[in-house]
Amino acid sequence: MIIEARELSRAYGRTPALREAGLSVAAGEIVAVMGPSGSGKSTLLHCLAGIFTPDSGEVWFRGRRLDTMSDARRTELRRTAFGFVFQFGQLVPELTAADNVALPMLLGRTRRRDAYRRAGEWLERLGLGELGGRRTSELSGGQAQRVAIARALVTGPRVLFADEPTGALDSLTGEHVMELLVGLAREEGTTVIVVTHDARVASFADREVIVRDGRVTDPFAEQRESSGAAR
Numbered sequence: 001m002i003i004e005a006r007e008l009s010r011a012y013g014r015t016p017a018l019r020e021a022g023l024s025v026a027a028g029e030i031v032a033v034m035g036p037s038g039s040g041k042s043t044l045l046h047c048l049a050g051i052f053t054p055d056s057g058e059v060w061f062r063g064r065r066l067d068t069m070s071d072a073r074r075t076e077l078r079r080t081a082f083g084f085v086f087q088f089g090q091l092v093p094e095l096t097a098a099d100n101v102a103l104p105m106l107l108g109r110t111r112r113r114d115a116y117r118r119a120g121e122w123l124e125r126l127g128l129g130e131l132g133g134r135r136t137s138e139l140s141g142g143q144a145q146r147v148a149i150a151r152a153l154v155t156g157p158r159v160l161f162a163d164e165p166t167g168a169l170d171s172l173t174g175e176h177v178m179e180l181l182v183g184l185a186r187e188e189g190t191t192v193i194v195v196t197h198d199a200r201v202a203s204f205a206d207r208e209v210i211v212r213d214g215r216v217t218d219p220f221a222e223q224r225e226s227s228g229a230a231r
């Protein structure tokens with residue numbers, strides 16, 4: 001397992017968001033996290049990615065315990081091993097598409113020329129070869145999400161965390177963006193954990209899990225149980 005969460009609990013004040021949630025994800029797997037609004041999906045994703053620390057429970061990444069790591073080490077791990085795509089707002093609007101994609105490499109001290117060369121290659125792979133010089137504030141929603149995907153994958157992360165990556169897009173554009181995301185992740189062998197409300201988005205995944213009242217359930221296990229009970 002590349003990611004393993006055990007008995008994660010987390011509350012916001014008195015509101016419990018996760019209640020002993022568990023999830024194991026194999027390397028290269030694409031997992032969709034679904035479930036009703038407010039059930040704890042984003043909180044789970046943030047705990048898995050080391051953005052939040054759980055109140056209790058454990059998060060493991062490739063045999064290393066993430067939730068007890070120092071902030072500095074966890075930040076470094078996030079920068080080098082994880083990629084993130086959110087619904088919106090993750091691009092710097094005043095910068096060009098190429099600047100945005102080059103940014104994580106420049107922060108990682110890649111040479112400027114190499115960073116821009118790789119940014120160009122990734123924009124090309126996402127069908128945005130012509131738009132590298134355009135400010136991201138002047139892109140369509142679908143184009144901006146493709147830039148965000150390029151930026152998330154350019155550093156070669158082991159795991160891509162996506163929270164409603166198509167939430168701000170119309171369904172056709174959303175499907176196209178998901179197709180690109182999943183296609184590239186498979187080519188690169190990247191594990192993907194994607195939170196979504198959209199069953200069509202989830203259909204691109206290898207596996208779906210459902211978060212309900214802060215717990216993770218496997219819908220097929222539920223189906224198996226209920227068909228077993230019917231017999």
Ligand SMILES: Nc1ncnc2c1ncn2[C@@H]1O[C@H](COP(=O)(O)OP(=O)(O)OP(=O)(O)O)[C@@H](O)[C@H]1O
Nearest residue numbers: 012015016017035036037038039040041042043044
């Ligand atoms: N910053 C916060 N402060 C207080 N309560 C919060 C905060 N963030 C989330 N919550 C609460 O925690 C619970 C889980 O929220 P979370 O955002 O993880 O759910 P979600 O399944 O991702 O929801 P959605 O699908 O609507 O995005 C909800 O009851 C929510 O109201």
